[in-house]
Amino acid sequence: xxxxxxxxxxxxxxxxxxxxxxxxxxxxxxxxxxxxxxxxxxxxxxxxxxxxxxxxxxxxxxxxxxxxxxxxxxxxxxxxxxxxxxxxxxxxxxxxxxxxxxxxxxxxxxxxxxx
Amino acid sequence: xxxxxxxxxxxxxxxxxxxxxxxxxxxxxxxxxxxxxxxxxxxxxxxxxxxxxxxxxxxxxxxxxxxxxxxxxxxxxxxxxxxxxxxxxxxxxxxxxxxxxxxxxxxxxxxxxxxxxxx
Numbered sequence: 001x002x003x004x005x006x007x008x009x010x011x012x013x014x015x016x017x018x019x020x021x022x023x024x025x026x027x028x029x030x031x032x033x034x035x036x037x038x039x040x041x042x043x044x045x046x047x048x049x050x051x052x053x054x055x056x057x058x059x060x061x062x063x064x065x066x067x068x069x070x071x072x073x074x075x076x077x078x079x080x081x082x083x084x085x086x087x088x089x090x091x092x093x094x095x096x097x098x099x100x101x102x103x104x105x106x107x108x109x110x111x112x113x114x115x
Numbered sequence: 116x117x118x119x120x121x122x123x124x125x126x127x128x129x130x131x132x133x134x135x136x137x138x139x140x141x142x143x144x145x146x147x148x149x150x151x152x153x154x155x156x157x158x159x160x161x162x163x164x165x166x167x168x169x170x171x172x173x174x175x176x177x178x179x180x181x182x183x184x185x186x187x188x189x190x191x192x193x194x195x196x197x198x199x200x201x202x203x204x205x206x207x208x209x210x211x212x213x214x215x216x217x218x219x220x221x222x223x224x225x226x227x228x229x230x231x232x233x234x
Binding site: 103 | 210
């Protein structure tokens with residue numbers, strides 16, 4: 001099955017600086033890569049996703065890049081703010097069976113923005 | 116946006132009792148819902164896929180007789196932890212996909228989670 005590794009496990013960044021979180025996956029058939037933000041005691045919220053036919057996607061301060069050859073994808077947060085502090089999870093899935101695909105999550109990164 | 120609601124958000128029970136957690140899609144129909152378990156400071160682990168009108172599909176290592184899943188309608192799936200023990204204490208999270216229209220799969224929405232503590 002799919003195996004997703006995520007680094008670093010913890011990351012502290014000065015407010016205003018950029019944060020980068022990296023993930024690698026094992027299943028070359030995976031073609032959907034979402035990123036989730038989870039605040040304490042809450043469920044994950046989708047912040048951005050990318051499909052395998054695209055190499056990069058940006059949404060305001062958040063961007064994701066995908067390298068299918070190397071099987072890795074990264075989350076980039078620019079101009080970080082204290083409210084960006086949370087645990088971030090990457091995930092991968094194979095969208096072969098519409099609506100039934102299973103997400104495999106990375107191990108999570110605890111991001112702390114230092115004011 | 117679409118919302119998935121879980122109830123209860125927190126529950127404490129005695130060892131040996133059963134606990135039911137509900138997952139509702141509030142403004143869309145979901146033929147498929149997913150149940151995850153998350154231990155402190157760990158990732159989400161998929162327990163089972165809940166299919167409306169049919170049996171759930173359990174992941175390897177998840178006891179189907181212990182974690183009963185019922186998906187009787189297009190907006191409700193329930194997870195019942197039977198004969199709960201302290202090791203079942205965890206954060207249980209459901210998700211549901213809004214199939215929407217068009218050729219691309221819709222977004223997967225997560226509930227707020229249910230924290231189970233078994234004494």
